[in-house]
Amino acid sequence: MIDLKAARLLDQNDPLKTFKNRFTHQENEIYLDGNSLGKLPKSVLSKLEDTLQNQWGKQLIRSWNENWLELPLRLSKKYETLLNASDGEIVFGESTSVRLYQILFALIESRNYPNQLITDSLNFPTDLYVLQGLAKHFSKLSIQSIQYGQEILADIEQLKEIIQTKPGIICLSLVTYKSAYCYPMKALNEWAAQNKSIIVWDLSHAVGAIPIDFKKTKTKIALGCTYKYMNGGPGSPAFLFVQKELHNLLQNPIQGWFGHLKPFDFDPQYKAAQGLERFNNGTPSILSMQAVEAGVDLILEAGIKNLRAKSVALSEMLIDEITKELETLGFELESPKNSIRRGSHIAIAHPHAWQICQALIQGDTLAPKIIPDFRPPHFIRIGITPLYTSYEDLWWLVNQLRMIVTSKAYLNFDEAKSQVT
Ligand SMILES: Cc1ncc(COP(=O)(O)O)c(C=O)c1O
CATH class of the missing domain: 3.90.1150.10 (Aspartate Aminotransferase, domain 1)
Structure with missing residues (x-):
């Protein structure tokens, strides 16, 4: 030793x-928690102190224009840098579970892919539950959860064969929560595209843990939490990445005012914002987002x-x-x-x-x-x-x-x- x-x-x-x-x-x-919650960056303390004392405490509603409205956009830019996404391809907010439901719902409704949801037994339970819930909602949707011969590794040949014979919408965790097994992202994205399918990647255990390049890996959709290796704090909001060419094909099933084209016109009629901003829902959680920014700043600096x-x-x-x-x-x-x-x-x-x-x-x-x-x-x-x-x-x-x-x-x-x- x-x-x-x-x-x-x-x-x-x-x-x-x-x-x-x-x-x-x-x-x-x-x-050595592995990894359900990252540690507290010291810079969060001063950032939150300023947000509480000065922004909320003193500036109150004025802080939306002075600081808060731009915070989710700033976070998106930083995550776009980390993950090599283009401008406007990432939005922030909600939990991973809610985001997964939203984006899968939108994909199913878009009718661009066969009516089949595929996942595997290595995936995190919330992903499995979300898929099961969607299968209840869409009566024509079938769902398949692949069981591999072993508990900790995927059998990529088996996965590819299933995608080929029953194409559809596939949901996988890039790094699996039990064994840390990591899928070959690019090869699977390419295989899915060749077989009329799309992969929605859950990056919760991958972001901040391994380098990810959305362009090189030809990733179309990914999402994940920010409280593990990104050190964003308990319950910090998730991020959602959608490749630009899909933006206008997908409709947010939750037509909240922050996803409206002009939220502050208070138009009684919903009109979806251009691009991925339509996947915003309600008021962003500013206190949590301040901590998320401190976390991503450290990763970018290192x-x-x-x-x-x-x-x-x-x-x-x-x-x-x-x-x-x-x-x-x-x-x-x-x-x-x-x-x-x-x-x-x-x-x-x-x-x-x-x-x-x-x-x-x-x-x-x-x-x-x-x-x-x-x-x-x-x-x-x-x-x-x-x-x-x-x-x-x-x-x-x-x-x-x-x-x-x-x-x-x-x-x-x-x-x-x-x-x-
Ligand atoms: C792979 C994976 N996806 C999703 C989640 C849950 O995310 P959320 O609580 O943000 O919905 C977790 C939580 O540990 C996870 O490990």
Whole structure:
């Protein structure tokens, strides 16, 4: 096993090391949540303080013209830069679940694609629920959820064959939430286009974790949350990307006033805004959006390619340690070994995963608390967020996992699970 001194040396030589200080941390605690909620950037505190004290507190309604109306547009531009989208191809607002329903509804109603929804069992439950809800609404719509031979990886040949034989609208999570498996985005977009189909990508576990280029990958529609690797805060609004040529073919099923051509004319008749702005609904959530901006600014400053390089280096060290140190203790690697097929978290399985997670979180007198997350039936997800994850953090993780299992310290914890894991 790599020793603590060597891990610290790697941290000293890390070109991104100063970013750790730009986040708030708890003493004696290592955050490896994988990744349900990113950490709080320090700059959010001053931004929100200004928004509350000056903009809301003093300027009140005037702040819409002075600051707030342009905030979602500014965010969209920053995400367009990060993801290589063209001007006007991203809008902000709502949760990923609501956005997914809206955009799938619009695609189905456009009648440009066969009446078939396809997803797979690796997708996040909310995506599956949204698809099931749509199938209830559109009686002629059929829905297929592909089961692969294994729990953690997609079988791309099987997926392609299904797209070819039953084309339609496909919804996939680019990086899957359990194993961090990452699909070949460009190849699948091309395959879908050749087969009268379209893929709607959920990027919740991918944005900020891996470089994504919408133009190069020929992506048509994508969306995702901003509270994971983008550090936008709990419940921060989602983004929606739609390639320009589709804008005027799609109608927003929620005809809210912020999607009107001229919202402040208060016209009693709805007229859709030009372009993707028609997918706006109601008043944007300004407080949350301020935090989203602080998060994306940090990613742009560090550079997504640099972040990815550090994520791969950290992940490879961890995989190496898992193979050498932990497999004999009953742990199994549940994420792809090949970094091209992997996002930025590592999943490991153990029959006592839930109790081991509780022991990690509690820490002990000699070691920091470590916060991973648990996913049923027996996965521990370890989030690698290169803005603030260090080699030393991973050293402690491996050390504690080994200690908890060899000493059977996990037996001190209940097998029954709590709600938020
Ligand atoms: C892949 C994926 N999609 C969607 C969601 C849920 O998004 P929201 O709560 O914004 O609807 C999550 C939440 O973790 C997720 O991992």
